[in-house]
Amino acid sequence: MNTTMIAMGVAVLAGVGLVVTLGVLSLLSGGLHFLFARPxxxxxxxxxxxxxxxxxxxxxxxxxxxxxxxxxxxxxxxxxxxxxxxxxxxxxxxxxxxxxxxxxxxxxxxxxxxxxxxxxxxxxxxxxxxxxxxxxxxxxxxxxxxxxxxxxxxxxxxxxxNKVDNSKPVYTIPSRSFIADPLPASNKALKIATNPEFAGQFQSADASAAPQENFAVSKVWIEDGCIVCNACEGIFPEVFEVTDDTCLIRDGAPLDDGLKILEAAEACPTEVIKFNKVG
Missing domain, CATH: 2.60.40 (Immunoglobulin-like)
Structure with missing residues (x-):
């Protein structure tokens, strides 16, 4: 009980002090205006x-x-x-x-x-x-x-x-560009197929690679976890049909192009496309 009464007394004194402070500040502001800022x-x-x-x-x-x-x-x-x-x-x-x-x-x-x-x-x-x-x-x-x-x-x-200066300040905005500065000159070159300097090397490598033989598939199915990204349907729409929530294998889908089915399976980000080869 005593603690409650003390807390209430402190709160009342704080409120009174705030009111008095605001009143003094208001009077002081008015006095300064009367002395120094009146017309x-x-x-x-x-x-x-x-x-x-x-x-x-x-x-x-x-x-x-x-x-x-x-x-x-x-x-x-x-x-x-x-x-x-x-x-x-x-x-x-x-x-x-x-x-x-x-x-x-x-x-x-x-x-x-x-x-x-x-x-x-x-x-x-x-x-x-x-x-x-x-x-x-x-x-x-x-x-x-x-x-x-x-x-x-x-x-x-x-x-x-007593002239009032109404001119607006002028701000100088530095010029900026999203184009990078040119790279310094170098005698090094990237060894890629599009670089004419190394085009012959990539052609010979491609020529020596043996083409992969196509194969037939006996069964294709989709496991749980499809995120309907449409990658498989974009590669082989005759076999794969992507709906709102999963992927389906079309009825009567041609299963004689195993390479295309393999490409669709490898393109699947969640690896839910499975198949069995014939034989």
């Missing part, structure tokens, strides 16, 4: 003149796949003039870090000329209209104007620095 806007140097506005936008596209295509500048200045300015610009959808440079015309002019800079607030909204994703960034107008004045990087330079 951010950079104020850049505009090439559109005094009323130009250039910005760069970075975010974790793998964690938040979206195509951003709209930016809005909104001025809140309830104690000064102008009290409110709003300007929205759309551009081609961007799915990775990007920068844009626009002429904001009268809206930018009003923001640059507004008073009570320490009370006025500028809000920047970057939107992906199709996915319904919007990121908000706000700062005092004085700080915004300081960033505009001190910016040195242009939108083109930002895009070049």
């Amino acid at each position: 951010r806007v950079e104020i850049l140097k505009s090439e559109k003149g005094e009323t130009g506005f250039a910005f760069g936008f970075k975010w974790n596209a793998a964690r938040e796949p979206a195509k951003f295509n709209r930016i809005k500048l909104r001025l809140f200045n309830p104690f000064g003039s102008p009290t409110q300015v709003e300007k929205t610009v759309e551009f081609s959808p961007k799915s990775t870090n990007f920068a844009e440079d626009f002429d904001m015309a009268e809206a930018m002019k009003q923001i640059l000329e507004c008073d009570r800079l320490d009370d006025a607030l500028l809000e920047i909204e970057v939107m992906a209209s199709k996915e319904g994703v919007t990121h908000y960034f706000s700062m005092k107008v004085r700080k915004f104007l300081e960033k505009v004045k001190s910016a040195t990087q242009t939108a083109a330079e930002f895009n070049e620095a």
